[in-house]
Amino acid sequence: MTLRHEIVGNATQLVVVTLRPGQTVYCEAGTFRFKTTNVTMETRLSAPSGGGAAPGRPKGAAAAGIGGLPRPALGTAVQTGRRAPADESPAFQYLTAQDGEGTAGFAGVLPGELRALELDGTRAWCAQRNAVVAAESTVGFALLDLRGGRTGTAGGEGVALGRLTGRGTVIIAGAGTFVDLNPAGLGGRVEVGAGSLVAFEESVGYGVRRAGGPDRPSLMHAVSGGEGVALATLEGDGSVLLQSTTVQGLATALNRTQGGDRQGPASGFSPTPAG
Structure with missing residues (x-):
């Protein structure tokens, strides 16, 4: 059953969820805003496993990588549901309604929009860890070890990627405004700033490279x-x-x-402290 929720606000949005008796949602501490007193809160140090089996690889996707990109280590991490090292496992807050319906509110860590993703168990999503605002307990979440080791969870610019599986509602956040696209409608492949990426269906191939590095001096x-x-x-x-x-x-x-950029060429001056 879909999680009952309402997204409110404009430039900075908040989601208010209504929990049925016994229904549970989870979130990271930084996204929780409020709850009614009949909603209990419990902290767990393990990533949510969800209430069902993880979906298989989307039909037609190559086994070499997410959606077919030739990245063997990345593909292995996703196929096996491998998690990041223990010291990178986030703490989650689990909220459960007791004695009737309960209400709880959540928001993203940065000003921006919220979006509800409905997982039906047939296709997983990959998302920034910090983009996941709240999710039903029937949705599994595991940080991806993309290349092995601590640095393997970074999807670019310090972005840690997680895999969302199972059935249920996930609320994700985007800083500023959401932009929807499908690589299939843009010639089959597109490059975006890694820090701009919020979430993508697992049928989409994914890889990261760095452009304009030290070997290419320029302005x-x-x-x-x-x-x-x-x-x-x-x-x-x-x-x-x-x-x-x-x-x-x-x-x-x-x-x-x-004032952190006062010495830069654009500032042109250094203010004199008052007094």
Whole structure:
């Protein structure tokens, strides 16, 4: 049964869910906002396993990687449901309604939109860990070990990817505004800034590469601090959700607003402290 919910707000949205007696949702502590007193909260250190078997690989997808990209280690991690190392496992809050219906509210960690994904058990989704706001306990969530080891969970620009499986409702968040696309309608393959990627169906192939690195000196290379840009390649037929604002971009803007970029060429001056 679909989770009863209402998404409210405009530029910054919040979701209010109505829980049936005994129904449970989970979230990370940073997304919880409020609950009625008849909703209990329990903290668990293990990732949600969901209430059903993980769906198989989408029909027609190659076994070499997600959706067919030739990345053997990545494909193995997804096929086996392998989790990230124990010290990267997040703590989740489980909220359960007792003695009648209960209400709880959740929001994303950054200002932006919310979207409800309805999983039917036939196809998994991959999403940024920080994009998952709340989900029914029947939905499994596991951080992906993409290449093995601690750094393997990063999907670019420090983005940790998780796999959502099972049946039920998942509420995800995007900073700024959501952008929907399907690589199949854009020539079959598209490259996006890795920090802009929120979620994608597992039928879509995925890989990350860095462009404009130290081996290619340029003005953009100097501006980016010599690190280049992490590009995510998305290939195949399936839904992809992007966000119009990135964590890195927002952090840079806040740093400049607070005077962190006073020495940069764009500022042109250094304010004299008052007094």
